[in-house]
Amino acid sequence: MKAPTRPVRARAALAGALLLPALSFSTAAPVAGAPAAPAPDAFSRDFLPRTMRINLFHTGGKGVEILAVEGIRDDGPWAGSRTQLVDELGLGAYLVEVLDPPTQRLLYSRGYSSLFGEWETTAEAKSVHRTLRESVRFPWPRRPVQVVVKRRDKQNLFHELFTQLVDPSAREVNLASPPQQGSVWTVFENGPTETKVDLLVLGDGYSSKDLPKFHDDVKRLVGVLFTYEPFKSRQADFNVRALDVPSPQSGVLRPQSGVYLRTPLSVQYDVFGSERYVLTYDDQALREAAAQAPYDAIAILVNDSVYGGGGIYNDQATCAAGTGFADYVFVHEFGHAFAGLGDEYYTSDVAYETGRGDFPEPWEPNVTALKDPDALKWRDLVAAGTPLPTPWSKEAFEKQSLAYQARRKKLLAGGAAPSEVDALFREQREAEKRFFSAEKYLGKVGAFEGASYEAHGLYRPSVDCIMFTRTTGGFCPVCRRAIERVIDTQTR
Numbered sequence: 285m286k287a288p289t290r291p292v293r294a295r296a297a298l299a300g301a302l303l304l305p306a307l308s309f310s311t312a313a314p315v316a317g318a319p320a321a322p323a324p325d326a327f328s329r330d331f332l333p334r335t336m337r338i339n340l341f342h343t344g345g346k347g348v349e350i351l352a353v354e355g356i357r358d359d360g361p362w363a364g365s366r367t368q369l370v371d372e373l374g375l376g377a378y379l380v381e382v383l384d385p386p387t388q389r390l391l392y393s394r395g396y397s398s399l400f401g402e403w404e405t406t407a408e409a410k411s412v413h414r415t416l417r418e419s420v421r422f423p424w425p426r427r428p429v430q431v432v433v434k435r436r437d438k439q440n441l442f443h444e445l446f447t448q449l450v451d452p453s454a455r456e457v458n459l460a461s462p463p464q465q466g467s468v469w470t471v472f473e474n475g476p477t478e479t480k481v482d483l484l485v486l487g488d489g490y491s492s493k494d495l496p497k498f499h500d501d502v503k504r505l506v507g508v509l510f511t512y513e514p515f516k517s518r519q520a521d522f523n524v525r526a527l528d529v530p531s532p533q534s535g536v537l538r539p540q541s542g543v544y545l546r547t548p549l550s551v552q553y554d555v556f557g558s559e560r561y562v563l564t565y566d567d568q569a570l571r572e573a574a575a576q577a578p579y580d581a582i583a584i585l586v587n588d589s590v591y592g593g594g595g596i597y598n599d600q601a602t603c604a605a606g607t608g609f610a611d612y613v614f615v616h617e618f619g620h621a622f623a624g625l626g627d628e629y630y631t632s633d634v635a636y637e638t639g640r641g642d643f644p645e646p647w648e649p650n651v652t653a654l655k656d657p658d659a660l661k662w663r664d665l666v667a668a669g670t671p672l673p674t675p676w677s678k679e680a681f682e683k684q685s686l687a688y689q690a691r692r693k694k695l696l697a698g699g700a701a702p703s704e705v706d707a708l709f710r711e712q713r714e715a716e717k718r719f720f721s722a723e724k725y726l727g728k729v730g731a732f733e734g735a736s737y738e739a740h741g742l743y744r745p746s747v748d749c750i751m752f753t754r755t756t757g758g759f760c761p762v763c764r765r766a767i768e769r770v771i772d773t774q775t776r
């Protein structure tokens with residue numbers, strides 16, 4: 285029996301057989317005398333090759349946290365692996381699990397991070413409640429499943445936050461295909477979606493007139509991504525598609541600069557009050573647009589010349605395509621969103637509350653609390669004779685970095701043009717290149733203090749990396765390996 289390629293409402297087929305005969309094929313018995321069908325693989329036994337998306341409202345603040353279902357939708361064809369169903373990467377602040385209720389067998393799991401998880405670490409979360417949208421996506425279950433979302437505690441161990449029985453034949457599940465919007469085009473394609481990483485690039489703030497620019501930006505920045513290892517040598521493992529969704533006008537919302545615009549994906553600057561932090565809060569708009577194409581990862585190019593971007597693991601990556609540093613921002617933010625890499629920088633202002641002192645081991649693959657140097661998670665990449673922690677000219681770097689930040693703040697406060705800020709970044713980049721070239725352990729893997737917004741208590745693997753500075757020397761060996769692991773799980 286050929287597996288249906290679209291979810292069908294089994295109960296409707298039974299209850300409305302006379303009215304809806306077309307739906308009955310999913311439950312039809314094999315024709316007598318027909319050759320026996322091959323044994324279904326594990327994926328086909330439990331899932332249809334469609335994507336189920338559960339829209340969630342994540343509400344919290346003042347010590348409260350609630351996840352609630354807003355709606356359940358068909359999110360297009362399933363583009364993910366059909367063999368790597370259980371997540372073994374261990375990344376993300378949250379973990380979604382799909383279980384078989386009678387046996388509690390784990391059918392599918394995936395780690396992810398969310399806007400809520402970030403907002404929760406801002407000062408605002410102490411004094412107000414807030415609701416943020418997010419969604420979980422998994423292959424379409426053939427039978428009712430139990431969906432569990434877990435979150436990490438202060439020791440980074442997962443605990444159940446949400447559980448709900450989801451019956452794919454329930455009336456609440458909308459079987460309609462995502463409504464068509466925009467048009468999808470192929471940047472390059474190397475093979476079937478289930479054994480390739482499918483990257484979908486969307487644009488926001490590009491008017492119809494700007495679409496040729498969007499195409500140029502996509503080709504340019506995707507081209508840049510694949511000049512960096514390990515993307516360069518793994519390019520054949522990727523399909524890249526892009527979606528044209530024109531905005532009514534050029535640019536996106538920048539409230540701190542008094543630029544008020546509404547765009548299809550609602551991407552904006554000033555997320556959590558940080559002027560260079562660019563994301564969309566509107567997960568529903570993002571997912572409805574992205575559902576036009578099969579995807580494992582999303583990148584959003586923003587048609588703006590003001591420096592900015594953002595990246596959240598298994599959620600979204602953004603990049604202001606019009607700045608002088610778009611190459612760096614695109615690759616850096618994609619590192620967050622694709623491989624759960626943490627920021628290795630620590631001297632810049634961020635919206636999060638920092639300086640808490642005693643850290644559990646971070647889940648990010650490129651940041652460690654270095655409680656036990658012998659058990660360091662990247663110990664096998666540390667060359668013999670490299671001290672842990674690894675010495676570097678930390679104070680001198682901090683002094684230089686803070687001086688550049690003070691100049692940048694002054695420029696921004698004085699209403700400087702984006703090109704002036706870019707020029708300062710170029711000067712800083714050259715100064716940092718000179719600085720690192722004198723470092724004894726440049727190019728070596730160790731544990732260098734200062735990472736993930738913390739000057740003390742957290743360590744990064746290399747003295748420099750694209751997750752640390754804009755010198756664009758590429759990903760350090762630890763980040764490269766983390767990216768390769770994600771590619772491996774999506775291509776088997």
Ligand SMILES: [Zn+2]
Nearest residue numbers: 749751760763
């Ligand atoms: Zn790194």
